Amino acid sequence: MKPILVVFILFFSGSMLQAQVENSTSLRIDAKNNEETNKFSLSKGLNTSNSEKDLNLFTSLRDSLGFNRTQRPFSMNEDNGLLDPEAEATPRWFKKDADIAGKGEMDQYFGDFKSNSQFIHLVYRDHGQQDGDVVRIFINGDIIKSGAFLTNAHQRIKINMVKGLNKIDILALNEGESSPNTAEFHLYDDQGIMITANQWNLLTGGKASMIVRKD
Known part of the structure; x- marks a missing residue:
């Protein structure tokens, strides 16, 4: 009777050990697959963010440089902010001569x-x-x-x-x-x-x- 019981215990222990090995192997494969899936999703998310940043940067540069805006031609007759309102249009010596002209x-x-x-x-x-x-x-x-x-x-x-x-x-x-x-x-x-x-x-x-x- 005892030899039969020992054989039964060994058989039962072997079955349990094999089941644990299979479960362990299955879990490692799933973890690896999940890890690869997560990496793929993370990479995709980062690429999308970089693309949006590049697009926003290009838009800012375009607006600051004045693309697609109507450009007016430069005119010497208009005040484009380059004229100094305090600058004398006539040299002082000409004004002086004009003041004494005809007063000799x-x-x-x-x-x-x-x-x-x-x-x-x-x-x-x-x-x-x-x-x-x-x-x-x-x-x-x-x-x-x-x-x-x-x-x-x-x-x-x-x-x-x-x-x-x-x-x-x-x-x-x-x-x-x-x-x-x-x-x-x-x-x-x-x-x-x-x-x-x-x-x-x-x-x-x-x-x-x-x-x-x-x-």
Whole structure:
């Protein structure tokens, strides 16, 4: 009886062990299949998200660059935001010439001055638009410069002083391309000290005059 019972127990144990092995193998296969299925689904989801991001990025770039918008041609007559409203349309020296145009005088007298210098320097230049003004310079009626062409650069002429009155006359020979004949001048003694300074605005034939007295 006992040998039959032992055989029966062994047979039953073997059947149970085989059933566990089969169940274990089945579960591993299912887990592997599920894992592969999940991986496939996850990958598909990520690809879809990337595609949506790429599409949104392209849409943003398209809108920022102004694609499919009506472009107006550039016009020099319109204010496209490039014009500076504070910029001067006319150069200042042209405005200055325009202000004095037609206001020239036949003669200007700049006054009497005193100096005991051995000589004086007359420094002059066209302070407006350089337009071809020409003058003639006299001292006590004598010509010391027959034709001085005025430029924007300073020019200098030395005038020897005599005792008594030293009258300087500047005669406008023309009015250049822009009326009147204009210039600024400075008068210095032999020590470089300025005696006077002013501007002339002369019509053709007009004179700018001043007197320097020497004791």
